[in-house]
Amino acid sequence: MVVDAFRNALDDSGLQKSDVDGIIINIGTPLGVDYDQVAEGLGLDILMADETWTHGRQLAGVLAHAAMAVDSGLANVVACVCAINWARGGTVGSPGQNQDTREIGGAHFESPAYGMASPGGAFALATRTYFDRYGASSEDLARVAVTIRHHASLNPLAVRQDEITVADHQASTLICEPLRLLDYCQTTGGGCVVLVARADMARDCRKPPVFLSGFQGMRAGRREATGARPGLGIHQQSLAEPVPNPRDLKIYQEAGIEQSAVDALYTYDAMSPAVWMALERFGFCAEGDAWQFTNDGHIGLGGSLPVNTNGGLLSETHVSSWNHICEIVRQLRDECGERQVENAEVIQWATNRGDSVIFRK
Amino acid sequence: MSSVKPSPTISDYNRPFYKYAGEHELRLQKCDDCGDFWAPPGPVCVNCLSTNYTWTQVAGKGTLASWVIFHKVYYPEFAEEAPYNVGLIELAEGPRLLTNIVGAEAGSLERGMQLVVTFEDRPDCVVPQFTPV
Numbered sequence: 142m143v144v145d146a147f148r149n150a151l152d153d154s155g156l157q158k159s160d161v162d163g164i165i166i167n168i169g170t171p172l173g174v175d176y177d178q179v180a181e182g183l184g185l186d187i188l189m190a191d192e193t194w195t196h197g198r199q200l201a202g203v204l205a206h207a208a209m210a211v212d213s214g215l216a217n218v219v220a221c222v223c224a225i226n227w228a229r230g231g232t233v234g235s236p237g238q239n240q241d242t243r244e245i246g247g248a249h250f251e252s253p254a255y256g257m258a259s260p261g262g263a264f265a266l267a268t269r270t271y272f273d274r275y276g277a278s279s280e281d282l283a284r285v286a287v288t289i290r291h292h293a294s295l296n297p298l299a300v301r302q303d304e305i306t307v308a309d310h311q312a313s314t315l316i317c318e319p320l321r322l323l324d325y326c327q328t329t330g331g332g333c334v335v336l337v338a339r340a341d342m343a344r345d346c347r348k349p350p351v352f353l354s355g356f357q358g359m360r361a362g363r364r365e366a367t368g369a370r371p372g373l374g375i376h377q378q379s380l381a382e383p384v385p386n387p388r389d390l391k392i393y394q395e396a397g398i399e400q401s402a403v404d405a406l407y408t409y410d411a412m413s414p415a416v417w418m419a420l421e422r423f424g425f426c427a428e429g430d431a432w433q434f435t436n437d438g439h440i441g442l443g444g445s446l447p448v449n450t451n452g453g454l455l456s457e458t459h460v461s462s463w464n465h466i467c468e469i470v471r472q473l474r475d476e477c478g479e480r481q482v483e484n485a486e487v488i489q490w491a492t493n494r495g496d497s498v499i500f501r502k
Numbered sequence: 503m504s505s506v507k508p509s510p511t512i513s514d515y516n517r518p519f520y521k522y523a524g525e526h527e528l529r530l531q532k533c534d535d536c537g538d539f540w541a542p543p544g545p546v547c548v549n550c551l552s553t554n555y556t557w558t559q560v561a562g563k564g565t566l567a568s569w570v571i572f573h574k575v576y577y578p579e580f581a582e583e584a585p586y587n588v589g590l591i592e593l594a595e596g597p598r599l600l601t602n603i604v605g606a607e608a609g610s611l612e613r614g615m616q617l618v619v620t621f622e623d624r625p626d627c628v629v630p631q632f633t634p635v
Contacts (some may be wrong), residue, residue: 234576236508253508254629255602257588258576265570266590273568273613318571318585363548374567375590377541377598 142224142332143179150334155347156218161185161336163216166192167203168461172225172330179222189216197409197461198359201496204466205356207337217339223463224332233328234258249367250376261317261325264368264412267375268319271414274373275429279319281436283310285413286323286455288441293452295442295480298464300327301456324413326454333463335470351473352501355396357389360495370418370493372428385424389495392423396487396499400424403499404485405472406446407465409492410453416440418493420448442480450480465490473502507579509627515543518557524628526621530597532558541597562619564591564632567598569611591617591632605633 151158164187169175174182176190189210193199200223207219227233236253249259250266272278287307293299305323313322343350360371364382369375372382393400400423408419417431425446426434434440440448451457451468458464471477472485482488491497510520522529530539533547534554546553569589575581589603589611603611604620617632 232576236577250600252510252588252600253577254510254627255588255600255631256507256572256577256580256583256586257600258572262570262572262588266568266588269570270568270613315571315573315585318573320570374592374598 142226142330143174143222143334144183146222146224146332146334147183147220150220150336153348154336154338156336156338156342158183158185160338160342161218161220162187163189163207163210163219163337165190165203165207165219165221167199167221167223167463168193168195168197168225171195172227172229174224185220189219197411197459198492198494198496200409200462200466201356201490201492201498202359204335204337204353204498205358208353208356211337211339217342219337221335221337221463222333223461224330225460226330227328227459228330234261258317260367260411261320263366263375264324264414265317265320267366267369267373267418268412268414270369270373270375271417272319275432277417277432279321280307280311281432282319282324282413282417283307284432284435285410285416285440286310288435289410289413289416289449289453290456292442292447292450292480293456295478296450296452296457299452299457300329301452320412320414326411327456327458329458331458331460331464333460333467335463335466349474349502351470353498354501355392355394355398355497355499357392357395357491357495357497359492360389365494368412368414368418368493370422371495384421384428386422389422390424392489392491392497392499396501398487398499402487403446403489405450405469405482405488406440406448407462407469407488407490408448408453409462409465409494410449410455411459413455415493416448419491422493422495423489423491423497442482447482450477450482462490462492469500473500505579505582506625508577509624510629513543515545519543520627520629522557522559523621523630526628527559528562528619528630529557529559530593530595531555539593539595539597541593541599560593560595563635564593564599564617564619566590566603566611566613566615566617567592568613569603571608587611589617589632599630601629602631603633604631610634
């Protein structure tokens, strides 16, 4: 998968293998491959190599690091690599996975002694609270999965392209109540390579470049919890937190734009409620209104803020959202055909964990 | 297939928690300097970084902050109990614990319901659980 993705990235950019002198791996073994294997296996001559924790949260940090590396002269072209085969770990959440070696305070509150298998469990905890506090229901949540599946139906790369309905969602198996099968992503895997280069080099590439114009890091601490946004009271979160918190909106200042300039949003959607959490965290709607915002059609194609037009992790597949970044690039180059967001010029990556990147044409 | 549920992974930080659970006592770390309780167990007070703390018995009372019901069986030892719940309990002292709620029908669980600690004696360990008042 790394080989295919790397070849495709070189073809797309017109760069040579020898131009790539930086590499950052997001998710190495056991789900993927490590930086040294990739560098050796592809015959690269790397001046700056790095690798993140084996988890799907570091995308914005990896892109920011790559941008800083080319900006500071550590490298000219950094290949950001995510290639994962979920089958290597068996069913996600099953015993013996690396996640459950860090109980409570670990990746997603794994706690085998209590039967807490995750990450679905963590998202389900947040979803239950969300339903209770804001009056939403599983039928409302279905609209997220249905909308994003419709997007996938327009994407030939998507693993699931068959349309689904709210009734299909309601008839799907309860996995970790209140979440159903169709609230869960596709854990097939895949490979993505994103090349980050100096702007002057990128301008000379085969296709029009996409510019990274603002970053915000992943937040961590007791305000944060897997599956939630701050202020939901999950794990040790305080309930007394403004939603959105103004400090999370600094990304717009970083990029020099107003939020209203954002033409589409891409977010980590391993579970459908993550979309609601991100919409509220970043103030695209008021606290507790994301389900109505979704029901009103805003997140679909043709809506005010199309979300995950590739079909997301929910329906395209789970490459830790690097597949979302590939879609952002395609959208900003008007390559998306039926699922093209009209006049897309500014696209935001933003998740329930507070990390964000602004991409511009 | 063993029917013994998975044991907690014991670390230097949580060892006392489960030792006291073995004596049917629910104890948390309480800072000797600032008085805060915290969870999950850790090396220092999360408020003031003090290493002076005492494993202090708590009232064992709390409310249900959230809960889930596992229908899919990830851990085969839970197959007989499925569907089973996992609840997030907010203790009267503040910290929240992830545990099971026993002695309650799935349909009777409600956010904010009052719970008290109970202990499940397993062949190789004792784990705190909660039950409706």
